[in-house]
């Protein structure tokens with residue numbers, strides 16, 4: 001990076017850190033985007049004059065509220081919840097809700113900020129938002145989760161709506177939680193509209209929404225490989241996580257002929273040298289989605305597999321890595337190990353799974369690196385399609401939605417190639433940031449000082 005560009009980045013980041021003290025995850029996400037955008041902004045003075053970066057990094061509003069609920073022993077419990085409505089320049093706010101004890105305002109601001117660019121990349125009219133709570137659904141009974149969701153919606157419903165803000169799922173918020181949230185929203189608003197996405201199929205959900213993020217991530221990876229006349233077929237694939245994104249990334253990687261070697265959770269990683277095929281994956285789905293069990297149980301059932309407690313998958317040699325668990329799960333050392341072992345492609349199913357140092361290592365090695373805002377945009381894209389179906393009051397078939405998902409991922413890939421090509425190489429990080437930015441920037445300029 002040229003010296004004066006570097007100085008502009010540092011000066012901007014200094015101000016941002018001062019305005020948002022202690023929000024490390026938010027700083028990290030903004031730095032990654034700023035490093036991509038700054039040369040472009042300096043070439044286009046109208047963006048700088050309009051203070052676009054400063055405005056884009058300031059959320060439209062953040063709603064913070066207490067959620068009081070009653071546990072099974074009759075004790076009152078209280079959690080904190082947020083909705084970060086970041087930017088609605090190109091459409092109503094849209095983004096998931098996360099329930100996890102690690103949720104803070106910084107985490108939700110980083111996720112909301114990323115969501116602005118991701119939603120823009122999909123080509124659909126959706127602004128960026130994120131929300132959630134430090135509530136931990138793990139170990140809670142069905143009734144406790146229900147009471148928490150119902151209580152949270154009593155406040156949240158005032159701030160959302162089909163034309164205002166449309167939440168969805170994320171870590172700790174799956175079909176069960178969305179159903180409780182939607183049921184309560186429906187009651188409080190006395191409407192039946194598509195204000196939440198990820199709904200059950202019998203009450204307005206879309207086919208392929210459950211699979212969309214994982215499938216989309218693999219489609220994006222396949223697009224990157226196809227551009228080099230290669231494909232996932234015959235490749236070994238390491239996947240982290242064993243939640244919604246990981247399971248369906250594993251399913252599609254297998255369908256396209258890849259051999260999935262790992263899955264993980266916060267307890268550790270399982271390594272199956274024979275590959276996690278369709279039948280074994282059906283067991284994982286049952287284990288994680290229905291029984292809410294631990295991934296270590298896989299190694300008890302399939303004896304050739306090994307369980308490595310408190311480890312991540314990245315020490316296991318693979319051609320393709322799909323991080324699908326959580327933020328900062330690949331650090332510099334993990335990245336170097338992956339590269340040393342011959343990894344040729346990384347596509348991020350999770351949000352910001354690679355640290356800045358890990359990203360730098362991948363980009364400097366010139367391997368295929370699909371950043372989250374492009375590679376995992378399939379989830380929100382199908383959420384957008386769920387909204388369209390709700391507005392039209394009809395339901396598209398599995399094939400129709402899957403075809404649309406595939407074509408959206410292909411278009412996102414093409415946008416990244418358009419904006420990120422440098423000689424014979426594509427920098428997908430710069431490509432995704434720039435392609436996402438331009439559409440929002442033009443809208444913000446058109447609105448004037450709003």
Ligand code: NDP
Nearest residue numbers: 170171172213241242243244245265266325326350351379
């Ligand atoms: P789930 O809750 O379904 O699964 C999360 C998985 O990641 C679990 O296996 C969980 O293990 C593991 N995990 C979570 N936190 C940690 C941690 N701190 N350390 C190790 N493992 C961890 O969530 P999703 O699959 O929906 O989300 C995964 C990622 O994908 C997130 O980054 C999310 O933001 C991103 N994403 C999700 C989308 C969606 O449509 N769901 C859309 C786009 C992005 P354990 O059960 O032990 O906690």
